[in-house]
Amino acid sequence: MYGLMINELKNVLVAFICTWGLQLLTGITVRNPLTLLYFALFWILGRCKKNEKYDDKKGKMADILWGAASIILSGSVTFFIGRKAVLGFDSGLFRLVGILIIFAGMFLVFVRLKDLPSLIKNIFSKDYSFLAVKGMMQEEKSRKELPFSDLKVLGISAVICFLCYLPYFLYEYPGIMTADSLVQYEQIIGVTPWSNHHPVAHTLVISFFYKLGLAVTGDINKAISFYTVAQMIFMSLCCGAVVLRVKRIVGGIVAPVLSLIFFALVPFNAVFAVTLWKDVPFAGIVMLTGCLLVDMAQKDRGVWSDLIMLFVLLVLLSLFRSNGWYAFLLCIPFMLYFYRDNLIKIAVMVAASVLAVIIIKGPVMTSAGVIQPDFTESLSLPLQQVARVLVNDRALSDEDMELITDVIDTTYIHELYAPDFADNIKELVRAGHPEVIENNKGTYLGLWLTLFAKYPADYIKAWFDLVGGYVYTDFPYDVGNVDGIMANDHGLVPTPLIGGKAVIKGKEILIKLGSFVPIYGMLWCAGAYTWLVIFALIAVLKNGRNKKLAVIMILQAAMIATLLVAAPVIDFRYEYAVVMLMPLTVSICVIIKSEKTAKEY
Structure with missing residues (x-):
């Protein structure tokens, strides 16, 4: 009953190992979008393989020869390139595991590339039957349910x-x-x-x-x-x-x-x-x-x-x-x-x-x-964008510069500005005169729009550096890496x-x-x-x-x-x-x- 599902799981596992081997070999992070493309490619190639049947001795011999060539190629790639790719690991055990993953991944990559001509042929002939899930759908109808209320x-x-x-x-x-x-x-x-x-x-x-x-x-x-x-x-x-x-x-x-x-x-x-x-x-x-x-x-x-x-x-x-x-x-x-x-x-x-x-x-x-949050708290992005223009030493009119200096002291803005963290600039505003912005919202909106028209690239880059990780996957940041109670004077x-x-x-x-x-x-x-x-x-x-x-x-x-x-x-x-x-x-x-x-x- 679960035969199709087991085969699909095997296909997914092989595609995953291919992806992992390539990811380590090429040195990209696990959040790089290329890992998804790798996985999709080798998953699709695995489905193509299901449609390929060799009943004659010539076909079986071709598979054996391709497998032998894959072992040689994957071993060579691992030896000459893979060894260097795992040097970044601190642990010797992790380096050994990395080498094994690269070898296994590259072997399965070469094995699956044998089906690439079949995939290309099907794409050009607009035959996508290898992606069909009819059998799985039929099986889905007869599957068991959880035996609980x-x-x-x-x-x-x-x-x-x-x-x-x-x-x-x-x-x-x-x-x-x-x-x-x-x-x-x-x-x-x-x-x-x-x-x-x-x-x-x-x-x-x-x-x-x-x-x-x-x-x-x-x-x-x-x-x-x-x-x-x-x-x-x-x-x-x-x-x-x-x-x-x-x-x-x-x-x-x-x-x-x-x-x-x-x-x-x-x-x-x-x-x-x-x-x-x-x-x-x-x-x-x-x-x-x-x-x-x-x-x-x-x-x-x-x-x-x-x-x-x-x-x-x-x-x-x-x-x-x-x-x-x-x-x-x-x-x-x-x-x-x-x-x-x-x-x-x-x-x-x-x-x-x-x-x-x-x-x-x-x-x-x-x-x-x-007490409600101050107005400055809601200005993370625009403050960061204007600060980026200042940090890049762009030309500003005397009027625009006067509006900025009415709010902040720009002396240390180069040292304080952090592309991926807005709190420094917000605190700089709070240390100055945030009430000027709050009492003249229209004027400072005009300033923001004026600088945007002059330096759109700075604005876009400031936006991407600050919040781009919410739309682009390959950004470095910790997740769940917190421990204990921060040092305090309250006895906690x-x-x-x-x-x-x-x-x-x-x-x-x-x-x-x-x-x-x-x-x-x-x-x-x-x-x-x-x-x-x-x-x-x-x-x-x-x-x-x-x-x-x-x-x-x-x-x-x-x-x-x-x-x-x-x-x-x-x-x-x-x-x-x-x-x-x-x-x-x-x-x-x-x-x-x-x-x-x-x-x-």
């Missing part, structure tokens, strides 16, 4: 995720706290005033569990662990909810199990689950929103209970990250259009959500003394419950695999998810029967769009909400492809 799928998935996150919690006990986390903690204990710079809604949640833990244990470190465990449970349940929707949408065993593997075993999910960042619960809220939108899209008429839940989720979406609020606003026209068969109910829900957020962010926070210290060299080394290897293994490395790359969202949105709008599902991708695209115009740095966690909704997004595309293929065959 919906509630059990959700519960089992959540428990598995929680158990997989638990070792990280024990190692990072009471949780990972960076500078952002400590700023929120200082608000909770009253050292600094409450601020919505880091969403106050998230700070309040931390405060609730922290004070609960403090009341129970009397220890500030143990109290922090109460929030960490609560976050782990919440994220595990959100993962279970997505796995359940994948089961409902795609069916079978493979898709929901793969989704569960992604959530439970990809290490950055465990690291984020025990890190006190707003991005983590925000991702869970987005996951639940996506699940609810799927449920609503599959119903013929609007249900008020769904609409009330969507109201709650959209308000939370808007309060847990500032770009969540802007993404929601961008999605409103599309929600009204795609759900126009329930236009009145949707319009009421949307209006109520917007009104609630405005009231909470306005009068409620003001009366509570909550990391107190691991498990440890030792084996644990430390194991975690280090698991994190580093994302920068060592091709294809898998794309899971650690924000830009890869951006393109998946784009392709998924096109697929739904072009071929999907249920266009309402497009709202899920539009929400993801809106969040990415906010990063492209306002993010202060390339950071995987900023796109984490998009990442965690991806199994659902991909599952929708699988169904669209299945429906299209079923029509064709």
